[in-house]
Amino acid sequence: MHTQKRSYQFQVQPQDVDFQGRSTVTALGNILLSAANFNADDNGFGMRRLNEAGCAWVLTKLAIEMHRFPLQYEEVRVETWVESVDRLTTTRNFCIRDKEGAIIGNAGSHWVMIDINTRRPKDLHTLEGIQSCIDDEPGLIEKPGRLVAFTGVLLDSFRVKYSDIDINVHTNSVRYIEWISNCFSLDTYRRQKIKRFEIHYIAETLFDEQLELFGEEPTVGDFRFEIRKQDKAVCRARVAFENA
Amino acid sequence: MHTQKRSYQFQVQPQDVDFQGRSTVTALGNILLSAANFNADDNGFGMRRLNEAGCAWVLTKLAIEMHRFPLQYEEVRVETWVESVDRLTTTRNFCIRDKEGAIIGNAGSHWVMIDINTRRPKDLHTLEGIQSCIDDEPGLIEKPGRLVAFTGVLLDSFRVKYSDIDINVHTNSVRYIEWISNCFSLDTYRRQKIKRFEIHYIAETLFDEQLELFGEEPTVGDFRFEIRKQDKAVCRARVAFENA
Numbered sequence: 001m002h003t004q005k006r007s008y009q010f011q012v013q014p015q016d017v018d019f020q021g022r023s024t025v026t027a028l029g030n031i032l033l034s035a036a037n038f039n040a041d042d043n044g045f046g047m048r049r050l051n052e053a054g055c056a057w058v059l060t061k062l063a064i065e066m067h068r069f070p071l072q073y074e075e076v077r078v079e080t081w082v083e084s085v086d087r088l089t090t091t092r093n094f095c096i097r098d099k100e101g102a103i104i105g106n107a108g109s110h111w112v113m114i115d116i117n118t119r120r121p122k123d124l125h126t127l128e129g130i131q132s133c134i135d136d137e138p139g140l141i142e143k144p145g146r147l148v149a150f151t152g153v154l155l156d157s158f159r160v161k162y163s164d165i166d167i168n169v170h171t172n173s174v175r176y177i178e179w180i181s182n183c184f185s186l187d188t189y190r191r192q193k194i195k196r197f198e199i200h201y202i203a204e205t206l207f208d209e210q211l212e213l214f215g216e217e218p219t220v221g222d223f224r225f226e227i228r229k230q231d232k233a234v235c236r237a238r239v240a241f242e243n244a
Numbered sequence: 245m246h247t248q249k250r251s252y253q254f255q256v257q258p259q260d261v262d263f264q265g266r267s268t269v270t271a272l273g274n275i276l277l278s279a280a281n282f283n284a285d286d287n288g289f290g291m292r293r294l295n296e297a298g299c300a301w302v303l304t305k306l307a308i309e310m311h312r313f314p315l316q317y318e319e320v321r322v323e324t325w326v327e328s329v330d331r332l333t334t335t336r337n338f339c340i341r342d343k344e345g346a347i348i349g350n351a352g353s354h355w356v357m358i359d360i361n362t363r364r365p366k367d368l369h370t371l372e373g374i375q376s377c378i379d380d381e382p383g384l385i386e387k388p389g390r391l392v393a394f395t396g397v398l399l400d401s402f403r404v405k406y407s408d409i410d411i412n413v414h415t416n417s418v419r420y421i422e423w424i425s426n427c428f429s430l431d432t433y434r435r436q437k438i439k440r441f442e443i444h445y446i447a448e449t450l451f452d453e454q455l456e457l458f459g460e461e462p463t464v465g466d467f468r469f470e471i472r473k474q475d476k477a478v479c480r481a482r483v484a485f486e487n488a
Binding site: 013014015017018019020021024026030033034037047048072073161162163165166167168169172174178181182184186189207 | 257258259261262263264265268270274277278281291292316317405406407409410411412413416418422425426428430433451
């Protein structure tokens with residue numbers, strides 16, 4: 001098998017950390033997406049090549065589990081590889097290591113390839129080169145699962161702004177993580193740490209659309225979130241804390 | 245003279261660009277602050293060394309002028325150097341070049357060193373090593389000047405959230421740039437580009453504080469902003485556009 005697993009180095013910048021000097025889950029999301037981008041590029045099926053063919057990668061699910069969050073100025077290495085490619089979905093795993101090589105966290109993600117014009121998923125078997133880059137090593141954490149609908153209570157509402165949108169005029173995937181991360185008090189972050197953050201993207205949102213964020217805590221320390229546009233879910237998330 | 249000018253390379257990531265695929269002024273702010281951090285570190289007076297001595301760098305003024313904004317995936321080199329060190333303020337300049345070495349933008353900044361506990365500025369002459377790192381080459385643009393108070397109209401209001409604060413529980417300097425960048429329509433960004441973005445930080449803001457953003461356009465395409473906390477200015481900015 002032709003293994004295309006590689007690792008990419010990042011340094012946690014001052015703007016990536018929270019009030020405790022630890023990388024935010026949002027900044028980690030950015031690091032993981034950058035690693036995915038670099039790796040897809042290195043393997044010949046990066047966003048730029050897809051764009052040339054009128055296609056784009058869309059992240060549909062992401063799960064992150066951290067033993068610890070890296071600190072300001074810390075260097076981390078993100079290993080990433082494509083575990084499988086089905087007709088419509090590809091699974092990409094991540095392993096995050098500190099400078100000494102110890103694993104500090106893992107992540108798993110699902111992606112679809114869409115046609116930029118129709119916004120519909122395309123058959124991944126038509127994507128040249130990706131099959132030879134599969135490394136069927138499973139990720140070290142449970143894959144992103146299914147998150148079911150719930151009612152919940154309204155926690156926040158906002159309009160999609162200029163700084164929220166990407167090159168497709170759609171809300172950047174990482175912004176949803178940021179909005180959810182803002183639902184917890186500083187006291188929660190002081191006493192506990194995020195053990196698992198899982199997010200499913202259901203529908204795209206556009207500039208100036210009004211969104212509402214609902215949440216519930218069915219079990220102590222285990223939160224569910226849903227972001228809705230006109231009462232329809234656009235993403236769901238689960239955040240599980242553990243004592244710090 | 246002992247010249248300590250150095251350059252640092254960055255690649256514009258998908259999350260750094262706006263709907264037109266150009267780096268946002270916010271992302272450029274992050275790149276400049278990272279370059280300043282790296283350079284101060286390389287010269288022995290980085291944030292970590294200051295923190296050990298109970299001090300911290302605080303950005304007080306920043307002016308950015310761009311001929312063009314770098315594109316998604318573009319690599320830029322940021323040259324940065326300390327131009328002068330007065331008793332309370334040091335001036336750091338930046339020159340942003342593309343891969344071919346052509347200048348695409350410049351920036352100038354003023355910094356003070358504060359005592360972390362008292363939050364008061366400290367005499368920069370007490371900071372060992374900085375004097376030998378001065379390269380008195382002036383920046384290529386007008387230094388950040390004085391921005392005067394005005395009344396203006398209320399454009400936005402928000403509370404400082406978890407994702408807005410840094411390791412000092414204060415609002416991250418770059419967030420103010422982001423809030424201001426969100427005051428323009430997509431149509432403005434389509435028809436015009438930011439020529440000069442200038443911001444002065446007056447007072448720090450803390451988690452959960454309520455802020456209001458006021459603005460006016462005294463001359464066409466030349467905007468003034470003021471962010472206020474309980475009617476007192478915490479920062480002022482000026483954004484001048486030119487036809488794209």
